Amino acid sequence: MDNGDAILGSEAAARDWIEATFAPSAENWGRLERFAAMLVAESGQQNLIAASTIPILWVRHIADSAQLLALDRDRDGLWLDLGSGPGLPGLVVALLSERPMMLVESRKRRCDFLRAVVSELALPHVEIIEAPLERIETRAAATISARAFAPLDKLIDLSARFSTESTRWLLPKGRNAVKELALLPQAWQNLFHVEQSLTDADSQILVGTGQITDKKRGKA
Template structure:
């Protein structure tokens, strides 16, 4: 059953009424539960708490977006988090999401959700290093949740970065260590925002990402 209260704090950032977003997210939740039986899309322990653990957690990214953000790229999309809740909340012809996910069954799931909810979403059934960044629109925002450590993630994201691109990444309590591990190899500016849904979690906003030159 839809839990509008869990996502209400972010309703001011939606492009349409809260009730419409909640209806689409409930359809998404039903598909998630149905497909979970044959493909591990989210942790089984969190499946009954999908509205706060997954939907609200994804939608908190909205607070960090700019008015002109239109093109989104999500790496390692898995079950579609955070990209699909964001696509539902920002559902309009002006916002476009590209999801990169190499697992074939998860690709089928993502495409099913996008089709049934009428989302402006393209799903690439490849690893990020198999996607030609020259043929991909430069994203305003890159997202990723529970994919890889920051040093590795920087390597996957960097080919897609444009001058104005920002990466907004969900990270847990190890974020301080991950930042320290990334600094010797990567230059970037970072803003750390405390998570609304995880007492030990943060959102890292990275800009100006570039590999350090080897002297």
């Protein structure tokens, strides 16, 4: 993703970018539309997304999630989405690709929503894990994403055991991305670079490739 790309400033621009970037089939467009509708409807029952973001849903949530896939289109393998909540970014990625997706979410009501979406939209490549990350069996992840999971140092410490030398980390961290990165041990910092978000001029994404080992975590 080029830092010179324009910020997506409207719902129409977000849809146009998704079309130009991923060329979804008519079926996949229909699934995206249905997911968006389910997300809005369920947000009336539980706090999935802020009410203020509903008028800009395609910018703030759909394209915002899809841009992570655009940063990781050169690979396949398991995508591990931490703290998936309403399926952002995990379900959007799953709707635009065939990547095997594991959504990790500890809250039952949110998992109930995720299961409803996966069932209705027929997404057999999506697995939902209703448990804290600490209780999940280790497996190698090709990609690790987390949109709103934990402070950066804690996020990496908890998820390091899922990483390999080729794991891609995709971590939206808002306007504090550079500050959070600067607080990490130097060995961690060296794995990452910063990408500008396409959906918010004040937000950035930490993109990294590599394995966080005990040595890199400052442990014996």
